[in-house]
Amino acid sequence: MNKHTTIDKSTGEKKCSCFKRCGGCQLDKVYAQQIEWKQAKADRMLSRFCRPQQIITMDDPYNYxxxxxxxxxxxxxxxxxxxxxxxxxxxxxxxxxxxxxxxxxxxxxxxxxxxxxxxxxxxxxxxxxxxxxxxxxxxxxxxxxxxxxxxxxxxxxxxxxxxxxxxxxxxxxxxxxxxxxxxxxxxxxxxxxxxxxxxxxxxxxDEMCGCKFRISPHSFYQVNPEQTEKLYSKAVSCAELKKGDRVIDAYCGTGTIGLIAAKSGADVAGVELNAEAVKDAVSNAKLNKLDNIRFYNEDAGEFMTKLAQAGESCDTVFLDPPRAGTTEEFVEALGKLRPEKIVYVSCKIETLERDLKLLAKIGYKAQLIQPVDMFPHTTGIENVVLLKRKMISLTPNRTPDKKGDKKIERKGKTSHR
Known part of the structure; x- marks a missing residue:
């Protein structure tokens, strides 16, 4: 056996002699210092959009x-x-x-x-x-x-x-x-x-957030179950879904977020380009006996664009893209569909910062940013961001009348339903 993990007597925390050679861990600090570092990074990169909440930590950040x-x-x-x-x-x-x-x-x-x-x-x-x-x-x-x-x-x-x-x-x-x-x-x-x-x-x-999930050798499934439960619970709860709400789970993978949303009574469409993941998602819906969720093996941006062109509407869009973030084409599709709320689950803060700028350009403002420490001992910071469509004030050309020159202000609707 090649034992490389030891206990630091001064802190009581684990240390690994492979730190510099392996690369699996990037932070060689005690856990409290890791959290301080991650909180400072989230505040520095995201505060321009909305002040981040205190990061959600792990009780035991080892062997997760x-x-x-x-x-x-x-x-x-x-x-x-x-x-x-x-x-x-x-x-x-x-x-x-x-x-x-x-x-x-x-x-x-x-x-x-x-x-x-x-x-x-x-x-x-x-x-x-x-x-x-x-x-x-x-x-x-x-x-x-x-x-x-x-x-x-x-x-x-x-x-x-x-x-x-x-x-x-x-x-x-x-x-x-x-x-x-x-x-x-x-x-x-x-x-x-x-x-x-x-x-x-x-x-x-596996079981999470009251749902069961079938995991095959090929399935994508988050690697930290304790923190994933906290992450997805926050994502769904901040959307404040009501029965009958129309929801799109973009980049849905095996359907985790969408199934949890469907359990609240929302009508959910999960969209995923990976055909194997869609098969797992369909199996998971059957496993949980949920008939208010459907899965589509399509590009999420193209799917939403088609909905908008057909005059359809949507209350909330969840997106949990890969580390590269979303695309300008996807943001453009969001702009056409104009959901009232967007819940962005991000696994890379750098691409999240970039995408929040794009979403601001099409009229969405961050209301809540919740960092989650999904990967202790690494530099990764997961975030849940709730965005809402801004009320748009339109001020047309003013025409004086006998009662005086008054401003006429008309506020845009907050929903297309």
Whole structure:
């Protein structure tokens, strides 16, 4: 075992000797100092739009990642070792005890290395294009206790498969499903198109904000369940949805925010370009027995533009785009549809700042900014922003009359419904 995590006696907090080599963490500070740094950054970058609220913190900012990806190799002593790729490289950093990862996942990885040696399963070597196991993904649920192990292999042939499955499930009976994913490509840390269920049902279920979510090997799902619950609860509550409100969940992924919104009684349309994510979203709607949400495999901007052209209206739009943020085309589509409220969930503060400027140009003003510490020990800051369409004052040319020269002011409507 390559133990790199220690306890700092002066602070009682965890320290990692891989900090400079790995890149998974970017802040080597005690947690209180991390929060001060993030709050100051949010205030500095976003206060021009609306003063940010106090950042929502974690009670225990360690071992929170419910998705753990691990790579393997044979070292100079002919032993199988495991770790992670250094940020933006193919250079492997050997570690067994990352303090961001779920502890059950670390225990499974330790057993996997022993079984690989016993069953003569070699890690895949990218240079020689030899070996079987490319990497593993372990996904865990804190609410249901279910655990999924994904073995990403170079070929579908898995030696002594039944005995291998029996050995690892006997050692870790909390594993509820094992999936072999076949990836014949050369790009690291990616999944192939073919899944072979080796054990269990091929997916796990998690619960959040009163909804159930099915998580497959390919599903996008937030990696910090404790903070995700706080993030999504804030996003939906600040929208103040009423039964029958018309809602669009743009960039909906597997439908998490949209399903939580639908549970409040709103009529929701989830829009997502990734077809696999839409399949998961449809399954999640059925799992939660919600018939007031529909999913569309389309570009969200084009979807909203079509609605506007057809004379349709919308009360609230949720958007949770990738780190690159949204696009000018999407903002233009928002301007055509003119929802009363926009709830922007952002995972990168730099692109959020840029997009809030674009949204201001089409008449939306930030009413609330709530930072959330989704990724302790990193520089990432998640934010929920509530924006409302501004009341527009129109002052036409004035015509004097016998009663005097009076200003005539007409305020724009706040809703198209």
């Amino acid at each position: 990642r419910n998705k753990v990806q691990t790579v393997y190799k044979v070292n100079s002593s002919k032993r199988i070792v495991s770790g992670v790729y250094q940020s933006s490289t193919h250079s492997m950093v050997i570690t067994d005890d990352c303090f961001l990862e779920d502890i059950r996942a670390q225990q499974i990885v330790a057993t996997l290395k022993e079984l690989m040696a016993d069953f003569r399963i070699l890690p895949y070597n990218e240079e020689s294009d030899q070996g079987l196991l490319k990497h593993t993904i372990i996904r865990t649920s804190q609410t249901t206790g279910e655990v999924m192990l994904v073995l990403v292999t170079a070929t579908p042939i898995f030696p002594a498969k039944k005995n291998f499955v029996k050995a690892i499930t006997e050692k870790h009976p909390y594993i509820t499903t094992i999936v072999q994913n076949v990836n014949k490509g050369r790009v690291p840390l990616t999944l192939g198109d073919r899944d072979i269920i080796m054990y269990g049902k091929g997916y796990i279920t």
